[in-house]
Amino acid sequence: xxxxxxxGGALFFGCRPSAVAFYEVLEGEVxxxxxxxxxxxxxxxxxxxNEQDWIFEISxxxxxxxxxxxxxxxxxxxxxxxxxxxxxxxxFQNIYSVLSLSYPRTGARxxxxxxxxxxxxxxxxxxxxxxxxxxxVYEVDxxxxxxxxxxxxxxxxxxxxxRDFRDAERSDIDLYQIRTDGIWRYSPxxxxxxxxxxxxxxTRPTALDDGRDSMDHSLILGAEGQITPKLSGTIEGGYQTxxxxxxxxxxxxxxxxxxxxxxxxxxxxxLFLSASRDFDTSPNRDSLERTEVATGVSQAxxxxxxxxxxxxxxxxxxxxxxxxxxxxxxxxxxxxxGLTRYxxxxxxxxxxxxxxxxxxxxxxRHLASVEATxxx
Numbered sequence: 619x620x621x622x623x624x625x626g627g628a629l630f631f632g633c634r635p636s637a638v639a640f641y642e643v644l645e646g647e648v649x650x651x652x653x654x655x656x657x658x659x660x661x662x663x664x665x666x667x668n669e670q671d672w673i674f675e676i677s678x679x680x681x682x683x684x685x686x687x688x689x690x691x692x693x694x695x696x697x698x699x700x701x702x703x704x705x706x707x708x709x710f711q712n713i714y715s716v717l718s719l720s721y722p723r724t725g726a727r728x729x730x731x732x733x734x735x736x737x738x739x740x741x742x743x744x745x746x747x748x749x750x751x752x753x754x755v756y757e758v759d760x761x762x763x764x765x766x767x768x769x770x771x772x773x774x775x776x777x778x779x780x781r782d783f784r785d786a787e788r789s790d791i792d793l794y795q796i797r798t799d800g801i802w803r804y805s806p807x808x809x810x811x812x813x814x815x816x817x818x819x820x821t822r823p824t825a826l827d828d829g830r831d832s833m834d835h836s837l838i839l840g841a842e843g844q845i846t847p848k849l850s851g852t853i854e855g856g857y858q859t860x861x862x863x864x865x866x867x868x869x870x871x872x873x874x875x876x877x878x879x880x881x882x883x884x885x886x887x888x889l890f891l892s893a894s895r896d897f898d899t900s901p902n903r904d905s906l907e908r909t910e911v912a913t914g915v916s917q918a919x920x921x922x923x924x925x926x927x928x929x930x931x932x933x934x935x936x937x938x939x940x941x942x943x944x945x946x947x948x949x950x951x952x953x954x955x956g957l958t959r960y961x962x963x964x965x966x967x968x969x970x971x972x973x974x975x976x977x978x979x980x981x982x983r984h985l986a987s988v989e990a991t992x993x994x
Contacts, residue, residue, distance in 0.1 A: 646684030646691060653677045655989035662705065664972075665748040666981050672703040690723040692716075700741060708750055714738030731762040745946070745972070746900040746934065748979055754782040763801075771801040771809075781901075789903045792820040808843040811854075821903045830903040831863040836874055851879035860897045862905060870897070870937065872907060886918035905937040914950075924954045944974040963990040
């Protein structure tokens with residue numbers, strides 16, 4: 619552990635290769651990416667117990683990047699090693715692989731498409747249940763868009779997510795989703811769309827409890843692109859219904875929304891806003907309503923140095939008999955350092971306060987981290 623920490627410290631304080639090399643394969647490039655990070659977490663289980671620890675992570679990764687021909691390829695595979703100073707039973711070695719394809723790579727065509735495949739092991743703190751979870755996660759996401767004319771287009775996106783928890787008391791989750799949108803091009807820079815989304819959540823039963831499957835139907839209206847000369851992004855909203863399966867389950871309805879907006883105030887300074895309201899399902903098979911709003915500012919201090927500050931609010935309402943509700947407030951500040959294409963680093967600090975109707979989920983949490991990435 620001491621040896622690994624020393625290697626990580628060398629990365630943090632600026633050691634970088636004297637030369638950067640890559641290999642050319644099939645009109646593409648092969649890179650070795652090496653990321654290391656050190657984090658202090660004052661509440662590793664996200665509960666009122668406030669168990670603290672230091673976590674060191676190091677992640678070697680091979681990447682194949684192809685930006686030639688009609689199809690763009692980004693393929694990555696690596697291992698994320700995590701080492702806890704005190705809670706060594708939580709150490710992890712997570713293997714992952716990701717493949718992303720897009721057609722066409724450049725240029726305007728009547729039809730465009732994309733495909734993403736990933737398989738990974740995942741170790742993380744899940745604040746909805748106040749515990750560390752370990753799972754195998756498999757994900758598929760595919761999309762296709764067809765331009766019928768200069769003014770009208772249509773697109774379809776389909777996705778599948780499987781989360782296989784290693785803990786016997788957690789429920790494996792399968793999520794199936796498909797969305798269709800009709801698009802009207804108001805201008806070359808702005809589009810309006812009307813869409814329908816269907817989502818099916820399959821929570822497999824455990825030895826202790828039955829599954830709680832559900833179907834979601836959503837009708838969504840939105841805009842995407844350059845909304846004003848300085849404001850760009852995506853904003854959408856609509857109405858959603860969740861129909862759970864089970865004799866004692868109740869149908870739930872709500873407004874759903876999502877937004878990702880950037881406002882360029884001046885050169886080097888931008889404000890951003892993100893918001894979402896949607897249904898979700900916890901690893902304990904609890905159906906919940908999740909509302910999130912975040913806003914912040916990013917500022918370029920130098921060509922190689924940038925700063926970020928973010929404020930975030932989250933509200934969770936659970937659907938079980940205990941009628942649990944959580945309010946979460948988070949503030950975060952970060953510095954990003956990027957000297958070259960091949961070396962970058964960052965440092966960040968965040969503080970979270972969680973107020974819950976269940977006292978065991980009342981807590982505050984400090985997270986402080988430094989991270990460095992090398993590309994060979």
